[in-house]
Amino acid sequence: MNLIIHRGTHEIGGTCVEIATDETRISIDLGMPLSDPRDKAKKLKNFSLIGKTVPQLIGEGVLPKVSGLYWGVGKEKPVDAVFLSHPHQDHYGLFKYILKDIRIFLGEDTDKMLQAAEIFQGDRIGEHDDKVLLRDREPVSIGDIKVTPYLVDHSAYGAMAFLVEAEGKKVFYSGDFRGHGRKKSLFEKLLNDPPAGINVLMMEGTMMGRQQEDTWTEDELELEIANEARAHEGMKLFICSGQNVDRLVTFYRAAKRSDSVFVLDLYAANVLHELGRKSLPIPTNGFKDVKVLFTHHFMKRLSMYNMKNWYERWRPYEISPSALQRAGKKAFVMFRDSTTHEFEKTGIPKDSVLFYSMWSQYALEPSFEKTRAFLERHNIAFKELHTSGHAVLGDLKRFASAMDPETIVPIHTEYPDDYREHFGNKVHCLKDGENYSL
Ligand SMILES: [Zn+2]
Known part of the structure; x- marks a missing residue:
């Protein structure tokens, strides 16, 4: 099995992950980056995507280089399926560039949120007629890859984490999650009964640099x-x-x-x-x-x-x-x-x-x-008066220890290098676009 984090190893937002076997290739999330890929200090909102072609957007680093994912780039073997973890812009914001006939997998509630967001906010995820609605802990198969969604506690209702299994290996993608929301029972449920034998845990760390923020329940x-x-x-x-x-x-x-x-x-x-x-x-x-x-x-x-x-x-x-x-x-x-x-x-x-x-x-x-x-x-x-949608350090630690993976790969964080201090030698930092075989 091959794993590539196209974006998200060193930043919050714009997440995109690709997982492939010899036969099958899936991608998870394709978010709008929060900062300009050409100058990370600048907000992306300062420049417009309107009127730009897909090759231009790939050239500017807005769209990560995933072959067979987008329309308008000639003939490449298409990705077999795309998964969306939850309806936040930094996870779905670039879905409108995805080839229309690729099958999209997303939670039922995520689908409803996206429909409302399109009507009220004009946030389009594009036309994807081939949509499959996921339910908590009901696995789906794409070629030789099996994906099991897990509902998690996050500020987006219906957010999911994904367990990806293929070729005898298991990868767990945490998505965005927390343990102090109104759905904290989902967090505890996963901690009490975690999937066994995880090889790689891709774990979000939004709060790693924001430990001082208030985190009320x-x-x-x-x-x-x-x-x-x-x-x-x-x-x-x-x-x-x-x-x-x-x-x-x-x-x-x-x-x-x-x-x-x-x-x-x-x-x-x-x-x-x-x-x-x-x-x-x-x-x-x-x-x-x-x-x-x-x-x-x-x-x-x-x-x-x-x-x-x-x-x-x-x-x-x-x-x-x-x-x-x-x-x-x-x-x-x-x-x-x-x-x-x-x-x-x-x-x-x-x-x-x-x-x-x-x-x-x-x-x-x-x-x-x-x-x-x-x-x-x-x-x-x-x-x-606010509290974060993301897990505090203590909950990240509890999560990492319950999931007990061989390797922890930081994602959705600005501080991947701090993971080792908190989660030990299991931590393996990747670069955006780096190929990781397991
Ligand atoms: Zn989120």
């Missing part, structure tokens, strides 16, 4: 938010990813503790609805203290996609601007920069606060300027 975060809410008389706005289901639940529970109405936007409401779990806080599941805010921006998008039913279904639970104004200080409301207009129409009570619940670096980007200006205009306090 979602329950602790919920209490912090409820506490902070008590300190502000006005409306409670919050920003988090519409796909971060754990966090939406955390905000809902904090709102309940504060005796407030919980207001979702159309994106988040539809994500929770599509997942089809009765426990999720949406009005159609009988949660009477949850309302939906209709905003011009999202209604326009839904009309454009002929998806009017995605707002019509919420009509009975819509919160009008006047109702929101009445709720005022007793409201937890999801905020986006595309909704400043609606909030300004409603009016913002004195001593309002915005809870920012994403990675702190995103708030430093130029795209956050519009929100900052809005906060300043209305004298709204800014309070960062």
Whole structure:
């Protein structure tokens, strides 16, 4: 068996892995890098991919060199299958360049998240008609390679790790995971009953350089938010990813503790609805203290996609601007920069606060300027309350020791050289594109 990490041995984001036998070749994830491959200090967002050909993007290092993966590069033997671990841009962001007839394997929930992301955010993963939906611990075979998905705890709902078996060898790809979220039982389950005889463990290490970051559990975060809410008389706005289901639940529970109405936007409401779990806080599941805010921006998008039913279904639970104004200080409301207009129409009570619940670096980007200006205009306090989607060092150690592989290969980390100090001599650092035989 041959293993190549095309990208991800020395960076977070842009992950792409290839695993091959003599007969079969699969790849896992094909993410958008977070930094410019030509100058790692620069953000990739500063330059556009629009109008560039696949050979140009390969030349610039944006697309990793994987033969037979992309359209527009002539005749190469195609990859037999592509796997996606979870719906985060840094794992699927370049899928639109994948040959259309390659079979894509992804979790059911990941598929639903991607559909919503396309409609609401315009994030396209391209047209892949040949999709197979994976279920937890149900293996699939591609030629002589067997892949078993494992649901994991991560900030993307339905995220999976993959066990890849072929030619008598076993490789485990951790994907992104943590042990302190609302699905930490998945983490414990894997620790209690790990697959035996793993030869290589590719383990993410996002938090290796961020040991100082706060890592509350979602329950602790919920209490912090409820506490902070008590300190502000006005409306409670919050920003988090519409796909971060754990966090939406955390905000809902904090709102309940504060005796407030919980207001979702159309994106988040539809994500929770599509997942089809009765426990999720949406009005159609009988949660009477949850309302939906209709905003011009999202209604326009839904009309454009002929998806009017995605707002019509919420009509009975819509919160009008006047109702929101009445709720005022007793409201937890999801905020986006595309909704400043609606909030300004409603009016913002004195001593309002915005809870920012994403990675702190995103708030430093130029795209956050519009929100900052809005906060300043209305004298709204800014309070960062977040916890990571990635495992802390202690949990990485527990994970590595339970999986007990022959070799640990660092991935999705900026600090691969620190692995040896924490995980011992088993650690083997690869370079991007290096061939590793086992
Ligand atoms: Zn992720």
